[in-house]
Structures are given as structure tokens and as C-alpha cells.
Amino acid sequence: MVDWEKNEICFTFIFFFCLFLMVGLDVVGGFVAMEAEVAQQEVKTRVWSLECKSPSKKAFVLGLIALGCLLAAHFIAVMIGCFISKINAYTLPGFEHKTTIRIHVACLSLTWVVAIAGAGILTIGIWKNRESRSDCGFTNKHFLTLGGRVCFLHAIVSLVMYVANLISRFSIIIW
Numbered sequence: 001m002v003d004w005e006k007n008e009i010c011f012t013f014i015f016f017f018c019l020f021l022m023v024g025l026d027v028v029g030g031f032v033a034m035e036a037e038v039a040q041q042e043v044k045t046r047v048w049s050l051e052c053k054s055p056s057k058k059a060f061v062l063g064l065i066a067l068g069c070l071l072a073a074h075f076i077a078v079m080i081g082c083f084i085s086k087i088n089a090y091t092l093p094g095f096e097h098k099t100t101i102r103i104h105v106a107c108l109s110l111t112w113v114v115a116i117a118g119a120g121i122l123t124i125g126i127w128k129n130r131e132s133r134s135d136c137g138f139t140n141k142h143f144l145t146l147g148g149r150v151c152f153l154h155a156i157v158s159l160v161m162y163v164a165n166l167i168s169r170f171s172i173i174i175w
Contacts, residue, residue, distance in 0.1 A: 015080065015084070018076055018080050019080070019159075019162060021073075021076060022073045022076040022077050022080070022155070022158055023073075023155045023158070023159065025069045025070075025072050025073035025076070026069065026070065026073045026151045026152065026154050026155035026158070027151070027152065027155060028069050029065075029066045029067075029068075029069030029070045029073065029148070029151040030066070030148040030149065030151035030152045030155075031148065032062050032065050032066040032069065032148070033062070033063065033066035033122060033125070033144045033145065033147045033148030033151060034144070034145055034148040035062055036058070036059040036060075036062030036063045036066060036125070036129075036144045036148075037059070037125075037142060037144040037145040037148070039056050039058040039059040039062060040053075040056045040059035040125075040128075040129060040144060042056070043055070043056045043059075055128070055129045055130060055131055056129050057129075057131065059125075059129045059144065060126060060129040060130060060131070062144075063122055063125050063126035063129060063144055063147075064126060066122055066144070066147065066148065066151065067119060067122045067123065067126065067147075069151070070115065070118050070119060070122065070147075070150075070151050070154060071115075071119065073151075073154065073155070073158070074111070074112075074115040074154065074158075077111055077154075077158040077161065078108070078111065078112075080162075081104075081107075081108055081111070081158075081161050081162070081165065082108075084162070084165045100168040103164050103168060104161075104164065104165060104168070107157070107160060107161035107164050107165075108161060110157050110160075110161075111154070111157050111158055111161055114150060114153055114154045114157050115154055117150055118147055118150035118151055118153070118154055121143055121146050121147040121150055122143070122144065122147035122150075124143045125143030125144035125146075125147055126144075128143065
């Protein structure tokens with residue numbers, strides 16, 4: 001094998017490993033967030049009102065795990081996305097086309113928007129289940145389930161970013 005073929009095989013293996021790890025973390029984060037919502041709904045009400053539920057320690061911990069999975073998946077997505085764009089810029093002639101750069105920036109921006117929205121929604125769900133909460137409020141707004149769905153959306157948006165990078169890479173080679 002030629003040296004560049006070994007590098008290409010190594011790059012492909014690392015790329016797919018990180019891709020599966022990122023999607024796996026997003027999926028695990030989504031399911032854990034939905035499980036946290038179930039744990040939150042199992043808590044009994046403190047008074048006769050349906051809006052006044054005790055905080056759930058299990059929902060709090062599961063929400064933190066879901067948030068950690070989302071943030072780790074986003075870190076992997078951004079690092080690999082930037083790494084791939086740098087490799088394309090250095091190794092492929094014509095990668096500096098404006099359209100390719102705009103597509104990459106749009107996908108990267110969308111990934112950031114989805115990750116920030118998901119982290120914010122999960123944080124609200126976690127905040128509603130903290131132990132020090134003494135007031136009654138709107139605890140049944142399903143923030144954790146919505147945050148879990150945003151974790152799944154983050155996986156899809158990150159995959160779109162990678163597919164866009166790969167399509168631009170192969171379309172430049174064909175041209």
C-alpha cells in the first residue's frame with residue numbers, strides 16, 4: 001500500500017467512528033431525556049394542585065446525562081466538521097468556491113442553533129427538577145421530552161453537515 005492510501009483508510013475509519021459516536025450520543029441523549037420526562041411525571045403532587053409537583057432527583061440526573069450527551073455530540077460534530085473542511089481546503093483544488101463555503105457555514109450555523117436550543121430546553125427541564133426549588137410552578141410543560149427530540153434533530157442536522165461536506169468534496173473531484 002502506498003502511504004497516502006494508508007492515510008486515507010485511517011481517515012475514513014476515524015471519520016466513521018466519530019460519526020457513529022456522535023449520532024450514538026445524540027440518540028442516547030434523546031432517549032435519556034425522554035426517560036427523565038417519564039421520571040418527572042411519576043412524582044406525586046405536593047398539594048391538591050396539579051401544577052405543584054415535587055422535584056424528581058432521577059429526572060434531574062437523567063436530564064444532566066442527556067445534556068452531557070448533547071454537548072459531547074456537538075463537540076464531536078463541530079470538531080470533525082471543521083477538520084474535514086480544513087482538509088478539503090488544503091488537499092482539494094477549487095474548495096475555495098463560494099458555494100461550497102456557504103453551504104458549510106450554513107450547515108455549521110444550523111448545527112450550532114440546534115445545539116444551543118436543545119441545551120437551553122434541557123436546562124429548563126433540569127432547572128425545574130432541582131432539589132432547592134421551593135416554589136410551585138409549571139412543571140408539566142414537557143421540556144425534557146422536547147429537549148430529547150431536539151437531540152434527535154441535532155443528529156440529523158449534523159449528518160446533513162457531513163453529507164454536504166462529502167458531496168462538495170466529491171463534486172470538486174469530478175469537476
